[in-house]
Amino acid sequence: MASLTPPQPAPSWSHSAKEILDLTKEAIEKERTLQDKIAALPDEEATFESVFLALAHSEAEFDAVAEPLSFYQNVSPDKALRDASNEAEVLVRDFGVESSMRIDVFNKKLAAQKNISQAGATLTAEEARLVEKMVLDGTRAGLALPEKERTELTELKKELSQVCLEFSKNFNEENGSITFTRDELKGVPEDVISGYNTHKKDGQEVFDVTHKTPDIFPVFKNADSSETRRRAHESYEARLAQNAPLLERALDLRRKIAALLGYPTWADYVTEVKMVKSASNVDEFLKDLEQKLRPLGVKERETLLGLKAADHAAANPETPFDGQFYVWDYRYYDRKYIEKTLALDDAVVKEFFPVSVVVPTILEIYQTLLSVRFEEIKDGSKWHPDAQMFAVWEADAKDESGFVGYCYLDLFPRASKYGHAAVWGLLPGYDLPAGKRSYPLTAMVANLAKPTAERPALMPHNDVVTFFHEMGHVFHGLLSRTRFARFHGTAVARDFVEAPSQMLENWCWEPTVLEKMSSHYKTKESLPADLIDKIVKSRYVNVGLFYLRQLFFAQFDLKVHTAKDAEDYTALWNDLRESISLVKGGTPGPGQGTFAHIVGGYDAGYYGYSYSLVYAADMYHTVFKKDPLDPKLGWRYRDSILLPGGSREEHDSLKEFLGRPANSEAFMRELFGSSTGTTANL
Numbered sequence: 247m248a249s250l251t252p253p254q255p256a257p258s259w260s261h262s263a264k265e266i267l268d269l270t271k272e273a274i275e276k277e278r279t280l281q282d283k284i285a286a287l288p289d290e291e292a293t294f295e296s297v298f299l300a301l302a303h304s305e306a307e308f309d310a311v312a313e314p315l316s317f318y319q320n321v322s323p324d325k326a327l328r329d330a331s332n333e334a335e336v337l338v339r340d341f342g343v344e345s346s347m348r349i350d351v352f353n354k355k356l357a358a359q360k361n362i363s364q365a366g367a368t369l370t371a372e373e374a375r376l377v378e379k380m381v382l383d384g385t386r387a388g389l390a391l392p393e394k395e396r397t398e399l400t401e402l403k404k405e406l407s408q409v410c411l412e413f414s415k416n417f418n419e420e421n422g423s424i425t426f427t428r429d430e431l432k433g434v435p436e437d438v439i440s441g442y443n444t445h446k447k448d449g450q451e452v453f454d455v456t457h458k459t460p461d462i463f464p465v466f467k468n469a470d471s472s473e474t475r476r477r478a479h480e481s482y483e484a485r486l487a488q489n490a491p492l493l494e495r496a497l498d499l500r501r502k503i504a505a506l507l508g509y510p511t512w513a514d515y516v517t518e519v520k521m522v523k524s525a526s527n528v529d530e531f532l533k534d535l536e537q538k539l540r541p542l543g544v545k546e547r548e549t550l551l552g553l554k555a556a557d558h559a560a561a562n563p564e565t566p567f568d569g570q571f572y573v574w575d576y577r578y579y580d581r582k583y584i585e586k587t588l589a590l591d592d593a594v595v596k597e598f599f600p601v602s603v604v605v606p607t608i609l610e611i612y613q614t615l616l617s618v619r620f621e622e623i624k625d626g627s628k629w630h631p632d633a634q635m636f637a638v639w640e641a642d643a644k645d646e647s648g649f650v651g652y653c654y655l656d657l658f659p660r661a662s663k664y665g666h667a668a669v670w671g672l673l674p675g676y677d678l679p680a681g682k683r684s685y686p687l688t689a690m691v692a693n694l695a696k697p698t699a700e701r702p703a704l705m706p707h708n709d710v711v712t713f714f715h716e717m718g719h720v721f722h723g724l725l726s727r728t729r730f731a732r733f734h735g736t737a738v739a740r741d742f743v744e745a746p747s748q749m750l751e752n753w754c755w756e757p758t759v760l761e762k763m764s765s766h767y768k769t770k771e772s773l774p775a776d777l778i779d780k781i782v783k784s785r786y787v788n789v790g791l792f793y794l795r796q797l798f799f800a801q802f803d804l805k806v807h808t809a810k811d812a813e814d815y816t817a818l819w820n821d822l823r824e825s826i827s828l829v830k831g832g833t834p835g836p837g838q839g840t841f842a843h844i845v846g847g848y849d850a851g852y853y854g855y856s857y858s859l860v861y862a863a864d865m866y867h868t869v870f871k872k873d874p875l876d877p878k879l880g881w882r883y884r885d886s887i888l889l890p891g892g893s894r895e896e897h898d899s900l901k902e903f904l905g906r907p908a909n910s911e912a913f914m915r916e917l918f919g920s921s922t923g924t925t926a927n928l
Contacts, residue, residue, distance in 0.1 A: 249621055250639065250643060250644075250645065250646060250648070250649070251646065252637050252646070252649050252652075252685075253646040253649055253683075253685070254649070254684070254685045256623065256626050256627065256635065256637075256652055256687075257314055257627065257652075257672075257673075257687065258627045259314075259627045259628055259629040260627060261315065261318070261327070262327075263324075263326040263327055263329070263330035264330075266315045266318065266327065266330040266331055266334050267330055267333060267334055267337075269311060269315060270311070270312060270315055270334040270337050270338060271337065272311075273307075273308050273311040273312055274308075274337060274338070274341045276304075276307075276308070277304055277305070277307075277308045277341070277345070278341070278345075280300065280301075280304045281301075281304075281345065281348060281351050284296070284297055284300060284301065284351055284354050285348065285350035285351050285353075285354060287354055289354075289357040289361075290361070292354045292355075292357035292358035292361055293358055293361060293362070294358060294362055294367065294369065294373065294377070296358070297354050297355055297357075297358035298355070298358060298373075298376055298377055298380055301351075301380065302376060302380075302730050302731070302732065303678075303679060305731065305732065306674060306676050306684065306730075306731035306732075309673075309674065309731065310673055310674075310684070312334070312335075312338045313670070313671075313672050313673065314672045314673070314687075315331060315334050316331055316332075316334055316335040316338060317331070317629075317670055317672055317689065318330070318331035318629065319331035319332045319335065319415065319418065320418060320663065320664040320670070320691060321629050321630060321633070321656055321663055321664065321689075321691060322629055322630070323630055323660065323661070323662070323663075325662070328418075328419075328662065332411060332415050335411060336407070336408060336411055339404075339407035339408075339411065340404050340407065342407075343400055343403040343404050343407060344400070346383065346384075346387040346403070347387060347388070347389065347396055347399065347400045347403075348389075349389050349396065352384035352387075352389040355377075355380055355381050355384060356381065356384075358377075359377055359381055362377065370729075371893075371894065372728065372729050372730060372733065372893045372894075373729075375733070375893060375894065376730055376732070376733075379732070382519070386507070386515070386518070386519075387399075388506060388507050391506065391507075395506055398506065399503060399506050399507070402499050402502055402503050402506070403503065405495075405499055406496060406499040406500065406503065409492050409495050409496045409499065409845075410496060410845040410846075412492055413489050413492045413493065413496070413842075413845045414842065414845060414846065416486055416488055416489050416492075417486060417489070417665070417840075417842050418662065418663070418664050418665065419662050420457060420485055420486055420665070421456070421661060421662065422456070422457055422481070422485050423443075423454040423455055423456045423457065423461075424454075424455050424457075424462075424477060424478060424481040425447065425452045425453065425454055425455070426452065426453055426455060426465075426474060426477075426478075427450060427451070427452055427453075428451060428453070430469070430471055430473075430474045431453060431455075431465070431469060431474065432469070432470045432471065433468045433469050433470035433471075434464050434465055434468045434469055435464060435468060435593050436700075437698050437700060437701050437704070438460075438461075438464040438468075438695075439453060440698045440699065440700065441460075441461070441695070441696065441698050442454055442455055442461065455478065457481070457482055457485045457665075458659050458665055458693060459665070459666065459693055460659060460693060460694070460695040460696075462478055462482055463577075465478045466478060466479065466574065466577040466578065467577045467578060467580075467581045467592070468578070468581070469578070472572075472574070472575070475574035475575070475578060476572070476574050476832060478574070479573060479574040479832070480832065480833060480835055482840075483835035483836070483837040483840065484835045484836060484837075485839075485840065486836075486839035486840050487835075487836045487839055488839065489836075489838075489839030489840070490815065490816065490836040490838060490839040492839075492845075493815065493838055493839060493841070493844065493845070494812060494815060496844075496845060497512075497806050497807070497809075497812065497815075498812055500512040500807065500849070501809075501810070501811075503515075510525075511525055511807060511808040511809075511810075512807045512808075512849070512850055513525035513528065513804060513807040513808045513850035514808075515850075516807070516849060516850040516851060517850060517851075519739065520739050520740055520741045520851070520854070521739045521741045521742055521857075521896055521897070522741050522853070522857060525804070525807075525808055525850070528804055528850075528853045528857075529804060529808075531853060531856075531857060532797055532800055532801055532804065532853055532856075535793070535797060535856060536794070536797050536801075536826065538914075538917075538918070539790050539793050539794055539797070539917070540790075540794070541790075542789070542790030542917075542918070543790035543791045543793075543794045543828050544790075544828065545790070546788045546790050546791050547571055547791060547828045547829075549583065550571065550575070550576070550579040550580065550583060550788070550791075551569070551571045553579050553582055553583060553586070554567075554571065554575055554579055555567050555569075570830050571828070571829055571830065572829060572830045572831070572832055573823065573827070573829040573830065573831050573832070574832070575829070576791065576795075576827075576829055580787075580788050580791070583787065583788065584784050584787055587787070588780040588783055588784055588787075589780065590777075590780040590781065590784055592706055592707070594777075595706065595707050595773075595777065595781065596704040596705055596706045596707070597704060597766055597767055597768070598764040598765065598766050598767075598771075598772070598773045598777075599704060599705040599706070599707065599709075599710055599763075599764060600702045600703065600704055600705075600765065600767040601657070601694050601695070601702070601703035601704070601705055602702060602703070603763070603764075603765040604705050604710055604713070604763055604764075605655070605657065605713070607762060607763040608710075608713060608714055608717060608763060609717075611753065611759065611762065611763065611875070612717055612721060613641070614875065614877060614880075615874075615875055615876075615877060615879075615880040616721060616725065616877075616880045616881075616883075616884060617640065617641040617642075617877055617880060617881065617884075618638055618639065618640060618641055618650055618721075618724075618725070619638070619639050619640075619641050619643075620636040620637075620638055620653065621636060621637045621638075621639065622634060622635065622636050623635045623636065623637055628654070629656075630656065630660070632656060632657070632658050632660070633654055633655065633656040634654065634655045634656075634657075635652065635653075635654050636652065636653045636654070636655075637649070637652060638650040638651050638652065638653055638724055649685060650685070650686075650724050650725065651673075651675060651685040651686035651687055651688070651723075651724045652673075652685070652686075652687040652688075653687070653688050653689070653690070653720055653724065654687070654688070654689040654690070655689075655690050655692075656689065656690070656691045656692070657690075657691075657692045657693075657694045658692075658693065658694055658696055658703075659693040659694075659696070663691070663693075664691050665693060666692075666693065666842075667690070667691065667692040667693065667712050667713070667716050668690075668691055668716065669688055669689065669690045669691075669716050669719035669720055669723065669736075670688065670689045670691070671686065671687075671688055671723040671734070671735055671736060672687045672688065672689055673685070673686050673687035674686055674723075674731035674732075674734035674735065674737075675724075675726060675727065675728070675731070675734050675735070676728065676729065676730055676731040676734060677729045677730075684731075686723050686724055686726070686734065686735065688719070688720045688723035688724055688735075690716050690717065690719075690720050692712070692713060692716065694709060694713070695709075701767060702767050704767065707754070707781060710754055710763070711751050711754045714750055714751060714753060714754050715747045715748065715750060715751050716747065717747075717750070718746050718747030718748075718749075718750040718751075719736060719746075719747050721888065722735050722736050722746055722747070722888055722891075723735040723736060725884050725888040725889065726888055726889060726890070726891035727889045727891075728889075728890065728891045728892075728893045729893070730893070732892075733890075733891045733892040733893040734891050734892075735888075735891050736891070737891055737892040738891060738892040738896055739892070739896050740847065740848070740851045740854055741851065741853070741854035741857045741858055742854075742858055742861065742896040743854070743858070744854060744855055744858040744859075744862075745858035745859075745861040745862045745865070746862075746865075746883075746887055746888070748855075748858060748859055748862035749861075749862040749863075749865045749866045749870070751862075752862075752866045752870070752871075752874070753874055755781070755782050755785050756874050757775070757778045757779075757782065758874075758875070759874065759875070760773055760778050760781060760782075761773055761778065786916070786917070789917060790917075791827070791828065793856065793917070794826055794827050794828060795827045796855060796856055797826055797827075797856065798822055798823050798826040798827045799841070799843075799852050800852045800853040800855070800856060801822055801826055802818065802819060802822050802838070802841070802852075803841075803843070803844055803848070803849070803850060803851070803852040803853070804850065804852075804853065805818065805822070806818070806844075807849060807850040808850075815838050816834055816835070816836050816837075816838065817834065818838075819834075819836075819837050819838045820834040820835070820837070823837075859913055860908070860910045860913045861900060861908050862913075863910075863912040863913035863915075863916050864900075864904060864908045864909060864910070864911075864912045864913065865883075865887070865900070865903060865904065866912070867912040867915075868904050868905075868912065869882065869883070869903065869904065870883075882903065883903065886899055886902040886903035887899055887900075887903055
């Protein structure tokens with residue numbers, strides 16, 4: 247089929263540092279002028295069209311300029327561009343605070359809302375939701391407060407924005423490493439070691455292990471030396487010590503903001519607009535799940551401790567075993583347990599997952615399931631040569647009406663690039679005033695292993711799962727079809743945003759899918775049935791300890807956002823990990839400085855990863871389990887979950903998709919093998 251020409255040109259990624267700042271300032275001034283115009287309207291001329299519609303379109307146009315420019319800081323190899331991008335985001339965030347505090351614009355929203363009601367105007371459901379959310383923005387911003395408090399609130403918000411940006415910048419630009427000898431790295435796969443930088447120290451060869459996931463995680467999982475794993479862990483925990491005081495300041499600012507707005511805690515403020523609705527409901531959910539998981543985790547810990555005791559007895563028969571299980575023991579003995587009980591070796595499994603096969607196959611699976619097609623644009627503008635660019639079309643597209651949007655993939659690690667895997671919705675999809683459409687653009691950033699001299703780039707199975715998960719966010723951003731940009735794609739309640747992608751992780755545990763996306767880098771053979779069976783069985787091995795670790799993060803997040811006063815956050819971080827995760831931590835380190843979620847939009851929201859798993863399990867087992875690759879089910883998913891984005895209540899989307907209200911039975915069956923009733927507060 248001949249390639250079609252997209253109806254919307256792709257963006258350019260050739261900005262200079264000066265252009266990034268100039269374009270940002272220009273967009274801010276244009277948006278400010280529009281707000282001034284709305285503020286100057288006589289109350290009787292405040293209507294849905296003159297206020298809400300005008301603001302919606304102007305905000306979408308502003309974001310279309312600002313979001314791509316602020317993205318450079320995550321991916322550009324040019325420090326000048328990263329710095330300019332970071333500076334531009336400071337301007338955007340400060341302007342966002344200024345905009346949120348404009349009482350003159352808020353008053354016009356109230357006047358328009360009153361006029362709409364008095365005129366008996368009929369709004370569509372999405373229009374009515376736009377009015378509701380825009381007015382709620384103002385009340386949650388504190389515009390009902392007296393002027394003195396509003397001024398104070400504005401300053402606090404601006405400082406909070408700056409602190410969070412500095413935290414994130416440190417996170418992105420962290421480039422430390424820890425050095426080991428070859429003996430100290432015994433057990434780490436040779437293909438991993440060969441990718442480390444090497445040099446001589448005191449006459450012997452040493453290897454620099456960066457804190458990037460593909461470098462240091464194999465040490466956690468494979469290094470036979472407990473001392474090596476301890477040093478690696480403590481280096482990893484302390485890699486962002488400079489962020490600890492920044493987090494302390496952010497938490498203090500959030501407490502002050504919540505108090506000014508009249509909320510008991512920051513968590514109560516944040517959860518008001520989530521599916522969970524309140525901090526007390528979060529607390530109840532986490533405690534309920536921890537109570538159910540703890541006996542399972544204790545049992546699993548004893549099993550892993552037994553493996554460690556046996557290792558100690560073999561290596562140190564004269565020395566008594568101290569009976570301790572440390573955080574740096576967890577990944578290592580989890581792997582050994584799987585290898586022992588299932589004879590499943592990660593190093594063997596990843597030989598079947600070369601990046602060059604997995605990535606296009608996953609794209610093919612998604613294209614078939616969701617009835618779309620990707621066309622790579624080889625000569626398109628990109629921020630780095632490693633990035634790939636695609637135009638995305640409906641599978642049966644015959645003309646420009648079948649255009650879906652653009653997608654970028656930037657998959658390999660490099661210096662000063664965002665260090666994990668995430669998706670950015672750089673452009674939303676929405677209806678333009680003239681009846682045309684503005685199309686979305688999504689970018690996935692990951693850090694997959696690079697090839698070595700001996701082997702192509704290979705993916706451990708957990709990286710395959712992560713890639714499949716993140717592609718779920720990509721398609722949420724591409725296949726949403728809302729009228730207004732603010733409801734597009736992943737602009738859903740934060741405690742639901744992960745559910746679609748978590749549901750899609752299930753494909754990575756389905757035998758037919760595993761066979762389809764595997765191809766041994768030497769023999770080209772798919773995973774054999776016995777190895778697939780072992781992978782599937784490994785999914786719920788030590789699941790109690792895994793989820794207790796997630797609950798540690800969630801509880802730390804909740805506690806720091808419900809506390810009335812500052813405390814020793816390093817001590818809290820280490821104490822909670824030991825009491826909830828059931829692992830000792832050794833020398834307490836400022837691990838909270840590495841908790842990027844807490845400044846990246848998941849403040850008082852990390853519980854959402856576990857909370858949304860309930861919905862993910864229900865969606866998968868109710869609809870997809872019978873035939874995960876059926877395009878008819880893919881269309882049902884598109885129509886009920888992806889298409890509406892945040893334009894309606896998430897419970898309504900779930901009910902349409904499931905044919906009933908969501909419940910937690912599938913999730914509990916996954917964890918415990920049988921129904922244990924409904925988890926609290928769904």
